[in-house]
Amino acid sequence: MCEAPSTSREHVPPLCIFPEQKDIESGEDLRKDLITVPSCDIHNSKKSKDDELMLFVLTLNIANNILAKRQGLTKILRAVLRNQNLPNHFFSKSSPVMSVEFQGDAISASLAKIDYQRFLRASTHMAHGLYFHHFGRKFKGKCSIFADFMLHYETEGAVKSNYNQRTVAEIVKPHFDQEPQYGNNPTVFSYSVLPPDDNGLIGGRMQFFEASNIYVAYIPCDNDA
Numbered sequence: 493m494c495e496a497p498s499t500s501r502e503h504v505p506p507l508c509i510f511p512e513q514k515d516i517e518s519g520e521d522l523r524k525d526l527i528t529v530p531s532c533d534i535h536n537s538k539k540s541k542d543d544e545l546m547l548f549v550l551t552l553n554i555a556n557n558i559l560a561k562r563q564g565l566t567k568i569l570r571a572v573l574r575n576q577n578l579p580n581h582f583f584s585k586s587s588p589v590m591s592v593e594f595q596g597d598a599i600s601a602s603l604a605k606i607d608y609q610r611f612l613r614a615s616t617h618m619a620h621g622l623y624f625h626h627f628g629r630k631f632k633g634k635c636s637i638f639a640d641f642m643l644h645y646e647t648e649g650a651v652k653s654n655y656n657q658r659t660v661a662e663i664v665k666p667h668f669d670q671e672p673q674y675g676n677n678p679t680v681f682s683y684s685v686l687p688p689d690d691n692g693l694i695g696g697r698m699q700f701f702e703a704s705n706i707y708v709a710y711i712p713c714d715n716d717a
């Protein structure tokens with residue numbers, strides 16, 4: 493992300509997202525062959541709060557697979573029991589809601605407001621790391637981030653914004669689905685990349701627990717194209 497010399501390696505995405513073996517009923521190893529990239533001291537050390545936010549936000553999406561639910565009942569629950577104030581670090585407000593599953597079953601859930609700026613920063617950080625891992629060079633340009641599991645809520649035009657977001661997600665998802673999916677623990681994390689368009693823009697997708705998608709538009713600098 494920067495010009496500083498690398499002094500360590502960091503996991504992309506953060507290690508804490510991947511369930512520990514002791515927390516998995518089957519005892520499966522979901523931390524095999526994880527992706528790491530070179531990192532400088534500053535970028536690596538600033539990250540622990542961001543990693544914690546990502547653990548909460550990426551795991552607790554109600555659409556996620558059973559592994560995420562397991563992670564919620566083990567690692568996340570332990571963290572909250574250690575520090576009961578912890579959720580307040582990430583969720584400034586939460587409201588009870590009803591969610592409807594595909595089969596039409598209603599389940600009670602919570603809608604939580606998150607520190608979105610921090611989420612964007614952490615997602616951009618991951619996007620840079622994956623680019624380096626995939627292409628073997630730094631990305632110099634702007635990353636535009638879009639997460640398909642976020643909703644606008646209690647803001648002006650929220651219903652329309654959510655509708656538009658849903659439409660975009662439905663259009664882009666099949667393109668990524670048909671590309672190769674990378675990552676050796678795909679039930680926790682995988683990513684895919686679209687070939688560049690005429691303007692050199694590359695699309696990337698980071699998928700967590702088979703349901704939570706963060707899309708990245710890698711927009712090149714003009715002088716880089």
Ligand SMILES: [Zn+2]
Pocket residue numbers: 493494495496531532533534535536
């Ligand atoms: Zn750095």
